Amino acid sequence: MKKSSISNNVIRRLPRYLRKLDDLAYHGIDRISSGELGKQMGLTPSQIRQDFSCFGEFGQQGYGYNVEGLRYEISNILGMKNGYSIIMVGVGNLGHALLENFGFEKYGFQILAAFDVRAELIGTTIADIPIYDGAIQADFIRENDVDIAVLAVPKRMAKEVAQNLVxxxxxxxxxxTNIELEIKDPDVIVEDIHFSDSLLVLSYYLSELTNKETAEDD
Amino acid sequence: MKKSSISNNVIRRLPRYLRKLDDLAYHGIDRISSGELGKQMGLTPSQIRQDFSCFGEFGQQGYGYNVEGLRYEISNILGMKNGYSIIMVGVGNLGHALLENFGFEKYGFQILAAFDVRAELIGTTIADIPIYDGAIQADFIRENDVDIAVLAVPKRMAKEVAQNLVxxxxxxxxxxTNIELEIKDPDVIVEDIHFSDSLLVLSYYLSELTNKETAEDD
Known part of the structure; x- marks a missing residue:
């Protein structure tokens, strides 16, 4: 594997490929060319071949890609076969929504428990996941060798709780939390999810559309 | 403006630039070179210059970028000065979390109302936003010339509600909703937010780290 030299942009395209392959499989398509895949994803065939070449050879010249096979390879590269364990930290509206609707298992993750500091939540369950006292989360991580924490606490608690997880x-x-966590330990992976990035891209395209319509009216 | 030829990849980097510039401004930095900006964002200086050149000339050779000026230009490009109006459609846990915590106004959007079909919610407010009966949302859009709908309804209702919005x-x-909406009208912009893309990137890096540690142990 030549993984470590692979650019973040390539990595970030992998889940998109996976979604597209799921969609193709769902529609009964079992083979696709890089040309057709590119067309459906807004990428050039050469970019697709280049992306996949980072990980080995997935296609067969002239035959295109086997949808199931490629799906298997990409899900492996993304660590979905590793069965990573997850805890939810903070069960406000967002944490609640994630527990009920996200479907961690679908991606190969095991969700073990949730944590909150509010007494009325401790001892209850959401979607069969037990909610424990946030005070014991560090011990729980240690005892269960937890891999991933989903941080969904209020902003004002974000840094302190993150340090406790570390x-x-x-x-x-x-x-x-939309807060820069500033974790000192370089071996702890932090992936921020920024809803605003997506809304601002929408806003850009809306603005572009409006400009176009105005230009046509002139 | 040569907007329409700009690649989606460049557009998707703009909100990241904006976040970085906000962060720089917050830390009192008023000028930055493309080299330093690149270093902080994991991009090459030439990629940064190329990205910005799509929209005109923002920097001055040898002086770097003015942080406030660049922030202003990018926020304009992203349509943040247009005051787009927004409605929230679906006030379950996720819709509730977005209304309370997202801060639409911070990005220049005006949130007008929320809609749900559950009788116990209709007539109440969340974060001062009134919740109306979903049955009247299409009329509300027409009467108020609403620009953007945030679709946060259960999956099973996603397509039907989306059609009603259109x-x-x-x-x-x-x-x-994580559902492909299949809107027929090409002039309606749909921006999907896929939480799983972000978690799978995290999973990739975790897997890479584990492989590295295993290799070192051998």
Whole structure:
């Protein structure tokens, strides 16, 4: 594997490929050319071949890609076969929504428990996931060798709770707080999810459309 | 403006630049070179210059970029000065979380109302936003010339509600349902937000880290 030299842009395209392949499989398509795949995803065939060449040879010249095979390879590259364990930290509206609707298992993750500091939540369950006292989360991480914490606490608590997760030995934090966590340990992976990035892209295209219509009216 | 030829990849980097510039301004930095900006963002200086050259000339040779000036230009390009109006469609846990925490106004959007079909919610407010009966949302869009709908309804209702929004004349849908909406009208902009893309990138890096550690142990 020549993984470590692979650019972040290539990595970020992998989940998109996976979604497209799921969609193709769902529609009963079992083979696709790089040309057709590119057309459907807004990428050039050469970009697709280049992306996949980072990980080995997936296609067969002239035959295109086997949809199931490629799906299997990409899901492996993304670590979906590793069965990473997850805890949810913070069960406000967002944490609640993620527990009920996200479907962690679908991507190969195991969700073990959720944590909150509010007494009325502790001891209850959401979507069969037990909610424990946030005070014991670091111990829980240590005892269960938890891989990933989903951070969905209020902004004002974000840094303190993140440090507590790191102290417990968490390996990765999926950060929904929109706060820069500033984790000192370089071996802890932090992936921030920024809703605003997506809304601003929408706003750009809306603005472009409006400009076009105005130009046509002139 | 040569907007329409600009690649989606460049557009998707603009909100990231904006976040970085906000961060720089917050830390009192008023000027930055493309080299330093690139270093902080994991991009090459030439990629940064190329990205910005799509929109005109923002920097001055040898002086770098003015942080406030560049922030202003990018926020304009992203349509943040247009004051787009927004409605929230679906006030479950996710819609509730977005209304309370997202801060649409911070990005220049005006959030007008929310809609749900559950009788116990209709007539109440969340974060001062009134919740109306979903049955009247198409009329509301027409009467108020609403630009953007945030779609946060359960999956099973996603397509039907989306069609109702389009019938009302919505211009853009920010789609949180993880369902492919299949809108026929090419002038309606749909931006899907896929939480899983972000978690799978985290999973990739975690997997890479584990492989590295295993290799070192051998």
């Amino acid at each position: 102290d417990g030995g968490i390996k990765a934090i999926w950060n929904f | 019938d009302g004349g919505i211009k853009a849908i920010w789609n949180f």
